[in-house]
Structures are given as C-alpha cells and as structure tokens.
Amino acid sequence: MRKGVIRPGHIQLRVMDMEEALKHYRDLIGLIEVNRDDKGRVYLKGWTEVDKYSLVLVESDTPGLDFIGFKVLNDDVLNGLKNDLIEYGCEVSEFPAGELDSCGRRVSFVAPSGHTFELFADKEQTGKWGLADINPDPWPLNLTGMKAERFDHCLLMGPNVPATQALFEQVLGFGLSEQVVAPDNTVVAAFMSCSLKAHDIAFVDCPDPGKLHHVSFLLETWQDLLKAADLLTMTETTKDVGPTRHGLTSGQTIYFFDPSGNRNEVFCGGDYYYPDHPPVTWKAEDLGKAIFYHELYIHPTYLEVLT
C-alpha cells in the first residue's frame, strides 16, 4: 500500500576529480549545472525535472554512492514515516533544512543492504529548465551531449535483499514490480516502484554492503540511445554494454562509466507498474536473458564491477 513516498528526489555521488566529473555529467550526459556550495558540492539536474536539482557530486578519494533521497508528499507524511522507520527498528538520523542546498529537513536511515537513504518533503522547485511556465515549448534550446531528461533510478548491490524489500514494501509503501528468483525461491533481485514507473529503485544480492551498480538517466527514444553511444566513442568514454534491451523492465539501455568508475546507464522505454500489478518474475538461471535480452549472457565483470 502506498505510504506517501512519491518519487526519487536526489542522489549524492562521490567522484575523484570534480572537473572531470562535470565534463562527464554536464557536458556529455547533458545535465544542467545549477549550483555549487561551500562544501565543494556541485548540484545538477535533468532538463525536465521540476526540482532545482537531482544529482549532487562531491569530491572524494573513494568513488561510490553517499545516499539516495526520496520525496514524500508533505511534512506530516515525513513525520509519520520517521516514526514508522524507528518502530520498524531502523536507526534514523535527521539533517536540518539547508544542509543540502534549497532542501528541507531530511530523515536518513540505512537499509539492510547497507545503503543510506533519506526522505524529504520540501525542495525548491525551479521548474523545467529553459521552458516557460505558461505555453511551454516541448524542449529547450541549448542542451548539450545526450540531453538526459531526468535522474530516473539506481540499481544497488548488497546483502539482505529480502529484508530490504520488506522494509521498502511495508514501511515506505513501494511495490515489487519485477523480481529475480533463485531455484530455492529466494529473491535475489528486487525491482521496486513508488510510482507508475517499472522501477524507482532496484536491489541485487551481493556480499558487499552499500555498493552502487549504476545510476540511470532517462533519454527519449532508441535513436537518442544510438546517438548517446556515438558520443561515448567520440569522447573516448568507457562503454560497458549496449545499446541493447533489458528483459527485466524491457527498457532499452546503454551502460558506461564515469571518470571515477561509477557505472551510469542511459535508457528509454520499458514497462509500467500500477500498485495492483503482480510482480513479473524472472528465473535466476535465465539471468542472461533477464538482463541482456539480445546478448543472452552477462559478461563476467558485469556484476563484479561496482563502486
């Protein structure tokens, strides 16, 4: 049952060199740089996003994921969910408004998978970038690179996928849209949605806690994906897989790496999810087809290359 978590809000990623990271996320992927703060963090957004930003980059000697934030309906929901998380047994902490630029207070917790999540109810909305509020054009001029539309979802790897799934279902009101099930019936991958999207977050089992598999940005069409792949070659960016199609969610995809080794995805298309839909099930024995529907196999480092 939905509990008032409405969508992904932001992700904070660690990068080893900020200027190289900006060439990648801003100039190549085409996100818009909107602000920098006194901690050296840089804030970016996809042009269709209404919020002021969705991606926060922070310089570090170790790349990877700091946290993912989800937006909730309002402050009452935020308070309710904070109590529910504490009652469920999560360790919960809170950041005051303004700690992250233009964002209200944030309730933070660590999932059994080892990843840090946070909930917030308020963030400044600056509107879709480059478009008027009234009689807007369909897209703005002066976009660069892949012209990514929005930060869409992440795939995270860590232990305790079933416990993490239970927390997201029971406390946060996400639904299980797709799953990969091992022969002994344990869920080894859980794709979860708090919206009508095929997934807003996905978890895949691995022994190391808190790992980032990929952060994904939405493109409009398959043709845009082909051009994105051209741009990867033009800019000598390391490509991982694609363009191809996923079995899971049936989205079309390319995987590649940022200059600190964080895996990115650009994708388009794919399935949708209403809260009454039963989960789509894939067998772990057929994981090749589930992940790369055309190639039918997973190259050896796909599930090992993590940050």
Next chain:
Amino acid sequence: MQPFSHRPVVFLKENTMSYHITIDGEHFNCPKGQTVLIAMRTLGVDCLPVGCCAGGCGVCKVIVLEGDYATKVMSRAKVSIEDEAKGIALACRILPESDLTICRVKD
C-alpha cells in the same frame, strides 16, 4: 613475435614510442601515454579483467614487480597508501615510464 591466430589484427601507429609489458607471462606493447589496461584491451590480450577503466572498481588490480610508472588517481578503497608504496596499482591507471613486469592481484 607471438602468432596472432586468436587475436584481432592490430597495428601500432608508426613511430609511437612504446614499452614492453609482461603480465603473468603474457607480453604486449603499451604506447607511451596509454594506460596498461587500455593497451592490453586494444591488442586483444586477455590477461586481466576489464572493468570501469577509471580506477574505481578495482578488478584490474596488479603489483608491479619491475619498472617505472606513474599512476592516475585510484580509489583509496581499492589501493591504500601502504599498498601503493608496495607497487600495488590498478592497471587502468598505470602509465608506464619503462618496460614493466606485472602480476595480477586477486582480492
């Protein structure tokens, strides 16, 4: 010269200064200015796993037994300061400055 029977045919650009790299008994040349892992991949040699090629994931971890090299920035979660002093490095970040003898390190 090794037979190329199972490898793509690759020609080095003429007049490119290059270094001789040995990894666990396999040999290839690395052009000056290129990282060891990219040179290996370009030549179709398959003695190290290739991951992010950006010093983040750690799958290409090696120890350099002999030779001089510089490194680009590497994740501290994968190569500590002590490791680095021992010659441990990520092949995708190694820029050779002489011929190198290298061994794969598995975590």
